Amino acid sequence: MDFKECYRDTVSSVAAAARSGCKERARELIRKGFSIDSRDNRGWHALHEAAAAGSKDCVREILSAAGSGSSDECRAYVNSLTHEGESAFHVAAQRGHLAVIRLLLKAHANINQSTNDLSSPLYAAVDGGHKEVVRLLVSKGAEVNGLHTASCWTCLHQAVYKRHSEIVRILVRVCHLEAPDDHKITPLFVAAQYGQQECLEILANAGANVNAQAADLATPLMIASQEGHEGCVEVLLDRGADPNLSCSSDWRQLPIHAAAEFGHDGILKRLVAVTDRVCDRGEGMVSPLYSAVRNHCKSFELLLREGYSPDAQDCTDLLGVRSPLSLALSLAPNKSQRESLRLLLAAGASLNEDDWLYALAVDKTELLQLILEHRWIASPENWSRSVAVSNQSTRTVLKLQELREMVCVALSQIRFAPCWLPLLLDAGLEPSLLLQPNMLEEAESGVLNYLLGFVNWSTLSDPLKHILEERLEEKTWTPHGNFESIPCLSHLCRLQVRRALGSDVLMRTAVAQQLPVPPLLHDFLQFRDVPKPACTHSSRPPAPPLSHRILEYYRTHKHRHVL
Template sequence: MTGAFSYRSYFSHFHSRPSHLRRYQPRPGDTSSKFTSGNGTRCIAWTRYDGSVYIVPEHEEPSPIVEAIMNGNDELLRSKLKSGENLLEKNEDGWIPLHECAYYGQLKCLKLLIKAYPGTIDVRTMNEETALYLATNRNHVDCVQLLLESGAEPDIANKARVTPIYKACERQNAEILKMLVKYNGDVNHRCNQGWTALHEAVSRNDLEIIEILVQAGAKISVSNIYGISPLFVAAQSGQLDALKFLIGHGADVNSQASDKATALYEACKNGHAHIVEYLLSENADANIPGKNGLLPIHIAAQCGHKETVCLLIPVTSRARIRRSGISPLHLAAERNRDETLEELIEAGYDVNSTLSYERSRMYEDRRSTPLYFAVSNNNIYATELLLKAGAHPNVDLINPLLVAIRQGCIKSMKLLLAHGANINAYIAAVPSTFPATIMFSMQYLSLLKFLLDQGCDALSCFTCEYGSGEHPPLQDISPREDFPQRNTKPKFVQFCEMVSTPKITRWAGPIIDLLLDYVGNVQLCSRLTEHLDSYEDWAVIKEKSSKC
């Protein structure tokens, strides 16, 4: 889905800490170890209870003013003010003591500084954060209340355009949110990505926060820059309570994001069966495709969400599936989703459905059937499942049997042959005078013998248009599965040309020897004779041919 993005993790990087906090203030239970960095700096690594590690320079300490604020020493701060000391000096991050007070939640110190410097209440850090933003971010309720009562602006955003209201929702602090709303904070403010406080609250399934926002005028159907509404967020993250609330307050269950995906589509992709079930009960349309033409059942099958697929089968139009040019069977087979494949077959999906021309041409080998996907994945179980359900093994332009031969998978070959695969399959786009099954098995004599035992046409290998006469110079020939350029007339490849390719010529004698065991009287062409004459040990093969 376009714009599927962790906004919470994105915005969590946009609240700064004062420079001294990079040196980290240890708490009870924290452990430390000292080391010297590569540039010779002495450092301390603090390990917290949650496993997080802070690495700080050993020698740096907070300033006396900051240390006083951290410790709540309002008497020292008062004496500094009385002495006329300037407490408006910014540190390297643009923080003044007012910001430190808000960050540490030191209410008495904060009162002193607001009284002394009332015009600094909305001063911003280098990251555009105000004291109100910092206090909100740290859940200091009393500091937030004091700042608001003292005239702090509730809607000043940081560099990412994140406001205190958004932070209150992120921190799930309903008390602070109510204060900000009371002081006319904008509940519909958008961040850089168009994300609102309601998006955030919904992603956390916090009904109390959601209700406060909606009662304060938050728009239910607001969308971010990707067209994602709060309803979409609820479906995407599996938040059923939030989803019910939004639908109950008029959210459009079939609204689409910028990439045409619906909430149902996204819930299917993420495997939230309980969300899918509820959306369907609220008349969500299972037949709205995304911009890629895929329906919710396609994406559920592709992701292997069996329970979700079962919910979608009775409400998905087979005609819409045909119109998409691809069956859920294709996607289940492509991703080896065997259980989902079983459910779709059991539901009567056509195992012989083929990809549309547009979708087939997306694959270099022009594959078309679910069976081809299963064989190309070397998935024996899925191959057998499809064949037993009636899959025809000779539909694709390149026969799946040829793919099994290239993989050297005897099990797949046996399954395909047992269900009618053409033992003498050819490739129309790369025509030859002998079966492509032989072409693809030449380097594997055991496979070649297996195919010959099954009745593969060995005699065609000795039919040569040049006979005992002179053969034209060899061209670059190899057993490939690609397609010739348009307007190029394909040339029929002969067996004698194929065994003359660099990769196969050293096997020419044994290959001819094996083929001779399955034919009657044959006359070797001059090129095959030349091959047998090139190695002394192959003289016996030449004699064998004359006896056939």
């Protein structure tokens, strides 16, 4: 190699002339004996520069000089490679220089020579969108199904990815339409993934499989629904894509789940019409409501309007949650999830023990308040039947089973009673339900005094009175002074009013203000004078994480038959 022929930028004299496209200068230098084979720091020589510049005249001059030797030497020169493994033919194809390509083909350029990164001249032309070059190379027998990337993409994959629809039209006639990459992704899948609708139509019309599944079982319809490509979804469904084809080995995930999770409502509405409704409540299935709630998008509003059940199916085994409401509660610190909760509760979603644990086994009251905004705690005489709540169109009555589980969880979470007890009693919960031995044994003084302030403490059963006496002796309870005597007449009267009206109606409506009594008694009738316990736990060690408390609840759970 003649390093003396290099300039400071390492480009030889002939290469510099070729780069500028100066045929006369290149010819003169060659005639004077300057080397056409001197390489720069990239391994490029004069032919590479001429090919890159698209100067067919310079290419012709250089090929003429190279042809002065043997045919083998000429062919070796034409096909010599840069440090990156690029031939002059590859460089010309990459830049779309059709005339140069024709000259190099006549000089026996290797049409399929691969670079170090597996690219070929055809792949380079496809990547650059050079339609006429692609057409020429295909007609000359270039390998069309070769693998040209580490991920095993073919020229057809790349043409689709780059949205070169005219090139796709050329390649679908000669390429393997179902060529998979290393994840079994076909060119049609690529079109669906990146929203290349025109390319998708070309492939589908050419016979490509619209239901081809990737290694993870995802389908083109699934990926288009996930990415929000509504036009591609329409094309796929029109060409026979199956919306009920399972797209995951973990659980039966469908395209409708992807649309719901990512909030693509236009696609979701289209898929609702064609997806089997068994996914809503079917055993072993997962309702798309779970997907919508998980990503706190408002797609579940559409699903609820379309008749999907707010309770869905129990997905403890598949997703680790019992219901969409349980999932929303577990994610509730997010403000968007609170909106999910509100809508699910308004739609009548049922509450289970998990849900009550999220609301009661904490020292914050936001979730419980939200639940009570949408659930009415009926008075005891109405527990066994469905009750319409007048003038409360946004609330539904707690079912008997929901009430049982709420009280059961509450009695297992006495540690947090200062937080939940005032809310439940203000919501009309019958206080006698909480007059259980463990409540009287474990409750703090403020909690116990507050609860007793809602009942006739003189009529407690002997076992409960005995617990209170023991706590007095042990000095673990400091009662209010009035508990030492029988209740006053005014307290007994308001208990009678509460019983007559119903604790729920008295506490949650303005009925007290409508009674023929002085206004000063309104708050008294609603027990506003009973001091609420302080909702603090500074004197206690910190509670374990909620997830641990839930596991502990089910490990030690003893159902308390209080209703």
